[in-house]
Amino acid sequence: MPSSASTPSAPTSPDAPAGSPAVPPLPDAAGRTPLVAVLAGGLSHERDVSLRSGRRVAEALRSTGLEVVLHDVDADLLTFLRETGPDVVWPLLHGASGEDGSVRDVLDMVGLPYVGSGPRASRVVWNKPISKAALLDAGLATPDYVTLPQSLFRDLGAQPVLDTIVRHLGLPLVVKPTEGGSALGVTIVSRAEDLPRAMVECFAYGETALIERAITGVELAISVIDGPRGPEALPAVEIVADGGYDYAARYVAGETEFFAPARLTADQAAQVSDAAVRAHEALHLRHLSRTDLILDASGTAHILEVNVAPGMTEMSLLPQAVAASGRDLAPLYRTIVDTALARAR
Amino acid sequence: MNELPETAGNRLDPWFGSYAARAHGMRASEIRALFSVANRPEVVSLAGGMPYLEGLPLDVIAETMQRLIITKGTTALQYGSGQGEESLREHITQVVALEGVSAHPDDVVVTTGSQSALDLVTRIFVDPGDVVIAEAPSYVGALGVFRSYQADVVQVPLDTDGLVPAELDAALTRLAAAGRRVKFVYTVPTFQNPAGVSLSAERRPQVLEICRRHGVLVVEDNPYGLLGFDEEPMPALRSYDTDGVLYLGSFSKTFAPGYRVGFVIAPHAVRDKLVLASESAVLSPSNASQLAVATYLETCDWKAQIKAYRELYRERRDALVGALGEHLPSASWNVPKGGFFVWVRLPDGLDARAMLPRAVTARVAYVPGTAFYYDGSGSDHMRLSFCFPTPERIREGVRRLAGVVNGESELVQIFGTSAQPDPDTDDVEGPAPDLA
Numbered sequence: 001m002p003s004s005a006s007t008p009s010a011p012t013s014p015d016a017p018a019g020s021p022a023v024p025p026l027p028d029a030a031g032r033t034p035l036v037a038v039l040a041g042g043l044s045h046e047r048d049v050s051l052r053s054g055r056r057v058a059e060a061l062r063s064t065g066l067e068v069v070l071h072d073v074d075a076d077l078l079t080f081l082r083e084t085g086p087d088v089v090w091p092l093l094h095g096a097s098g099e100d101g102s103v104r105d106v107l108d109m110v111g112l113p114y115v116g117s118g119p120r121a122s123r124v125v126w127n128k129p130i131s132k133a134a135l136l137d138a139g140l141a142t143p144d145y146v147t148l149p150q151s152l153f154r155d156l157g158a159q160p161v162l163d164t165i166v167r168h169l170g171l172p173l174v175v176k177p178t179e180g181g182s183a184l185g186v187t188i189v190s191r192a193e194d195l196p197r198a199m200v201e202c203f204a205y206g207e208t209a210l211i212e213r214a215i216t217g218v219e220l221a222i223s224v225i226d227g228p229r230g231p232e233a234l235p236a237v238e239i240v241a242d243g244g245y246d247y248a249a250r251y252v253a254g255e256t257e258f259f260a261p262a263r264l265t266a267d268q269a270a271q272v273s274d275a276a277v278r279a280h281e282a283l284h285l286r287h288l289s290r291t292d293l294i295l296d297a298s299g300t301a302h303i304l305e306v307n308v309a310p311g312m313t314e315m316s317l318l319p320q321a322v323a324a325s326g327r328d329l330a331p332l333y334r335t336i337v338d339t340a341l342a343r344a345r
Numbered sequence: 346m347n348e349l350p351e352t353a354g355n356r357l358d359p360w361f362g363s364y365a366a367r368a369h370g371m372r373a374s375e376i377r378a379l380f381s382v383a384n385r386p387e388v389v390s391l392a393g394g395m396p397y398l399e400g401l402p403l404d405v406i407a408e409t410m411q412r413l414i415i416t417k418g419t420t421a422l423q424y425g426s427g428q429g430e431e432s433l434r435e436h437i438t439q440v441v442a443l444e445g446v447s448a449h450p451d452d453v454v455v456t457t458g459s460q461s462a463l464d465l466v467t468r469i470f471v472d473p474g475d476v477v478i479a480e481a482p483s484y485v486g487a488l489g490v491f492r493s494y495q496a497d498v499v500q501v502p503l504d505t506d507g508l509v510p511a512e513l514d515a516a517l518t519r520l521a522a523a524g525r526r527v528k529f530v531y532t533v534p535t536f537q538n539p540a541g542v543s544l545s546a547e548r549r550p551q552v553l554e555i556c557r558r559h560g561v562l563v564v565e566d567n568p569y570g571l572l573g574f575d576e577e578p579m580p581a582l583r584s585y586d587t588d589g590v591l592y593l594g595s596f597s598k599t600f601a602p603g604y605r606v607g608f609v610i611a612p613h614a615v616r617d618k619l620v621l622a623s624e625s626a627v628l629s630p631s632n633a634s635q636l637a638v639a640t641y642l643e644t645c646d647w648k649a650q651i652k653a654y655r656e657l658y659r660e661r662r663d664a665l666v667g668a669l670g671e672h673l674p675s676a677s678w679n680v681p682k683g684g685f686f687v688w689v690r691l692p693d694g695l696d697a698r699a700m701l702p703r704a705v706t707a708r709v710a711y712v713p714g715t716a717f718y719y720d721g722s723g724s725d726h727m728r729l730s731f732c733f734p735t736p737e738r739i740r741e742g743v744r745r746l747a748g749v750v751n752g753e754s755e756l757v758q759i760f761g762t763s764a765q766p767d768p769d770t771d772d773v774e775g776p777a778p779d780l781a
Contacts, residue, residue, distance in 0.1 A: 043388070045702055048381035074387070150756065158760045184375055184702065201764040203756050204702040240354065247375035253358035255372070263349050315357055 033067050036337055037086035039103065041072035044095025045205065046182050049251065053312035054092045056319075057333055061090075064334040073103070081110060088341050089114040092309060094181055099309050100126040113344030115336055117308045121284040125308050128178050128210050131283060135303050138282035140275060142303045144169055145212035147178060150203050158196060165211055166192045172214040175199060177206035181307065183246045188214055215304075217296035219245060220262055221317040222276035223310060224289045225332070226339060231280045233273035234321035238262030251315050258317075260324035268295060275301045287336050290318055367473075370492050376713065379701055383710035389742030391665075391729040392710040394538065394685050396598050400657050405645060413640045425632035427624035428616075429455025429608070433639040437608050440642070441594060444570050445584030448592075448610045454619045455630050459568060459595035459607030460486055463531075465622045466564055466591055466609065467494045470528045476520055478530040480508055482688070482717030482726070484538045484566065487531055491719075496528075498719040505679060507544030508532055510551040517559040529562040529591075535579055536569035536684025539717050539728035543579060543682065553586050568595040571651050573683035574659040588612050596638050598685070599651050604634040658685065664736035665729060668743035673750060678729075685732040688714075690725060694757045695750065697727040699764030703752060709745040724763070 038061070040054025041047050051072070058070040071080050073093060081089070089112050091103050101119035108119060117125070125131045129147040136142060146165060153161055165173070175198040176186040185205035187198035202209045219239040224231050238259035241249040249256045264272065276291040283289075283306055290310035293303045310318040322329050383390040413421060428434070434450035441448055456462040463486070471477060473495035479487060481500030491498050499520065501512045513530070520527050532552070534544035544552065556563050565582040573579070583592035592610040609619055623630070641647065665687055666680050675692040691697055697713035704710060714726030731739055757763055 043382055043385060043708070045379060045382070045705060047385075048378040051381070074385070150759070153759050154755070182375070196760040196762045197764055200696075200756055200760050200762060201699055204699055204753070204764065205706075238352075247378065248372055251378075252372040254356045254361035254364075257354040257356050259352045259354050261350060261352055263352050265349060320355075320357075 033065065034087040034337075034341060035067040035069065035085070036061055037081065037084060037089045038068060038070045039073050039077075039089060039091045039093055039098070040070060042074075042093045042095070042098055044093065044098065045180065045184050046094035049182055049311055049313060050092055050094040050098065052314070053094065053309075053316065056314065057090060057092055057312050060330040060333050061337060063330045066334065066337065073098075077103075078106070078110065081112060086112065088112070088337055088344065090337065090340075091116060092312060094309055094311065096179065099181070099307070100179065113340050115287050115340045117284070117286045117289070121286070122308045125283055125285070125289075125306050126179055128176070128305055131306055132210075132303075134283055135279060135306075138278060140279055140282065140303055141300050143174075143212040143215050145210055147208060147210050149208045151207075153199070158199070162192070162195050162199070166195065169211065169213045173198075174212050174214045175202045176210050176212075177202050178208040178210045180205050182250060182311075186246070188244055215294040215296055215302045217294040217302075218262065218264070219294055220264075220272055220292070220301075221321070222272055222291050222293070223318040223321040224276050224280040224285070224291065225336065226287050231277045231285075233276045234318070235261035235324040236264060236269060236272050236276075237317045237320050237324065238264075239317075250311075251313065253315060258320055260320045264295070268299070271295075271299070272301050275303060279303055279306050287339060288318070367493050367495050376698060376701060379705050380710065382705050388705070388708045388710055389734055389738050389745060390710045391731070391734065391739070391742050391746070392712045393733050394730050395733045396602065396654070396685075397657060397733055398601060400654055401601065401650065402645070406641065409640050409644055410637055413636055417636055421633040421636045423632060425629040425635065427454075427620045427629050429453065429630055430632060430635040430639060433606075433635045433642075434608075436639055436642040437594065437610075440571075441581070441583075441592065441610065444567070444578045445580035446592060446610065447584070447587075452610050452613070452616060454609045454611065454616055454623060455635055456607045456609060456623060457627060457630050458597060458602070458605040459566060459593045459609075460490070461605075461623075461627070461630075462593045462607050462609040462619075463487055463490050463564075463566065465619050465626065466529070466593070467491060467496065468626075469615075469618045469622050470562070471496045476525050476527040478513070478516060478527060478561075479719070480532055480537065480540070482539050482714060482723055483531065483719075484533055485712070485716045487566065488717070488719055491531075497525075499527075500719055503537070503540060503542060505542055506548055507534060507537065507542050508548065508552055510548055510555055513552060514555045514559075517555065517561060521559065527559070527561050529564045530556055531564045531566065532582070533566045533569075534582055535567055536572060536681055536686075538569070538684070539686050539712070539714075540688040541679050541681030541684055541686045542688075544582075546579065549580070549582055550585060553582060553589065557586070557589055563590045564593065565590050566593045568593075568598045569684035571599055572655055572658060572685075574655055574662065575682055583610060591615065599654065600638060600641060600647070604638055605631065606634050606638045655683075658683075658732060661731040661734070661736055661739060662687070664739045665731040665743065668740045669729075672743050672747035675754075676750065685730050687729045687731065689727050689729055691727065691750065692754060693725075694763055695753050696724040696763035698724050700749060700753045704746065704749045707745045707749050709742045709749065711746070 038054050038058045040050045054070050058068045061068045097103050101122035104119040107114045132142045172190040174188055185202045189195050189198045220236045222236045223234040239245050241256040279291045280289045290307045292305050293301050295301050322332055383392050434453040437453050438448045467490050471494045477491050477496045478499050480503045501516050502509050570578055583590040595607040676689050678687050678689045698715045712728040714723030715721050
């Protein structure tokens with residue numbers, strides 16, 4: 001059963017400023033208000049973030065007059081979908097199964113339209129080395145990297161391999177799991193002797209590590225939304241985190257300073273927007289995405305990763321970008337849902 | 346065209362610059378976020394200190410509570426006194442008498458759980474920079490209170506017989522020589538959280554003598570004292586010394602934490618300050634909760650209920666210890682004689698904090714030892730709780746945990762090191778209250 005019922009009236013969302021008119025519901029052929037199932041939670045390491053994202057999006061969509069049920073994904077997902085019969089699903093699951101395309105595969109199989117990219121594109125984006133290869137193929141820049149499983153260090157001996165990595169990529173390095181988000185398991189390594197510890201921390205989150213050259217520059221997040229004329233980049237958000245943009249810096253208010261729009265020249269802004277839109281297109285993404293990149297002193301935009309299920313919490317970057325664009329969140333989310341519904345019809 | 350826009354930075358918290366210094370550490374970490382998975386039924390949580398409430402006669406309690414509202418509703422739903430409901434305070438004196446504590450109802454201050462008692466005691470005694478001595482390891486919720494009052498916590502080792510008197514004496518002597526002001530010694534002397542050990546009968550008077558000699562108050566936190574498996578309750582520290590010991594008690598483990606009823610037994614001068622501090626904090630503890638607990642104590646066989654809990658928890662302790670012996674022989678642990686917790690030392694080189702994500706992936710949860718140390722040490726230990734899962738789930742949880750430990754051992758062997766030490770020990774590393 002749905003974990004919460006909808007309240008179609010009362011635009012109570014803080015995302016919807018008082019006085020802003022709710023978008024009228026888009027009724028289906030039978031004149032029924034569409035029902036949106038927001039999927040959040042689950043069992044991934046990012047469950048907490050996902051629940052926060054899910055609650056925010058559900059609240060915003062309700063304020064536009066849609067019927068919304070928020071569901072914490074578990075073994076009853078298919079029963080829930082069958083019994084609830086949503087018109088459209090918004091998978092806001094972060095981490096495994098939510099972003100790796102598998103839940104989207106299930107939604108395809110049961111014939112339910114959903115917000116966001118399809119399973120194949122999601123699977124490519126979820127795996128950072130594969131998506132980096134696709135970005136390089138599209139002529140986009142991404143930091144030099146190697147991808148190595150834990151078993152390789154066991155088979156070849158850790159130290160010789162680590163020494164080779166340092167010789168090949170230099171220092172500093174960024175060590176991260178090939179899959180996952182919210183900077184979990186990510187370490188910036190400035191000294192070779194710290195690399196083994198970083199590897200151990202990384203492998204606590206997954207079997208394979210991505211080790212890439214750390215890039216110095218302006219850290220930016222560019223959200224892309226599919227509009228009537230194709231993918232459209234929202235204003236870049238600049239991230240200034242004193243101790244690195246780690247988990248606490250992402251989700252504890254006050255820890256990080258954001259500049260939205262980013263402090264970029266018009267040319268720089270156009271350049272990073274173009275990179276994000278090209279990444280969105282090259283990876284065949286749908287409805288929305290967020291590209292994280294670093295603009296270095298030479299003017300190169302190095303794409304770190306792309307997200308198919310960007311965070312939607314109070315602290316997240318996409319909502320900040322929407323605000324910077326002068327738009328309200330709730331109507332924008334509503335437009336995304338309507339796009340997904342229209343595609344299904 | 347190519348000028349930089351004048352964008353103001355935004356920290357997404359307009360009051361970022363206004364917080365008190367004591368709020369500095371009030372920030373969650375990724376470890377705390379991982380605990381959100383622990384509450385899912387798919388995960389065997391050996392993390393939580395939640396009592397097994399299915400063991401309560403809920404139908405009897407429901408009738409009792411209904412009668413309470415019908416007969417005393419206007420009192421139960423009204424404000425009460427800062428010191429607490431007198432009938433409950435009388436019952437409390439009977440409960441603590443089981444541990445040799447002789448108290449008058451006037452000595453008792455009822456609080457919102459013993460956590461609130463700890464807060465009030467710290468509030469009236471500790472100025473920023475004052476020293477509080479605690480056991481190493483110590484209850485994570487107490488460390489959080491001390492941190493929030495900007496105390497400097499010095500942790501003194503314990504062994505299988507509890508707090509080590511010689512270490513306590515040495516620490517107090519050292520601090521006195523350094524001109525540091527120690528306000529109290531905080532101890533969970535019986536079935537300690539997290540270590541599960543008890544201060545031995547021989548050491549109890551020794552610890553009190555040392556504190557008396559150094560002129561330092563003892564804060565005895567005793568939520569598990571009646572939950573021994575094999576023996577009669579040990580005499581509380583307060584039973585030896587009424588002037589030098591503040592006794593903190595709770596109905597959260599012996600009845601139900603949802604009522605949030607705890608208490609302090611204190612010398613009269615301290616009691617008066619605690620009452621005033623409580624009034625400024627909460628006006629009065631919940632009358633409805635107090636009367637509910639008083640009615641339960643009056644009308645239900647609470648001693649039989651405690652006996653039932655003891656048997657239930659003993660079976661679970663046995664399941665946990667047995668499973669550890671079977672699946673994790675490379676670790677070491679104590680066998681607690683009561684309470685809720687087993688304190689496990691991991692094989693050399695393993696880091697319980699760094700291993701937690703792997704455990705969550707394997708759908709088992711525990712609390713890393715780092716949560717119980719003020720300085721972030723303790724990563725070689727984990728706390729396992731046996732109070733909530735059934736024996737079958739406990740065995741399954743330990744089986745999963747063994748896989749996690751083996752995986753981490755292989756990793757440490759490959760790289761010859763454990764993970765990065767946590768750079769910020771101020772983060773809230775412990776679980777939320779329902780898991781503490």
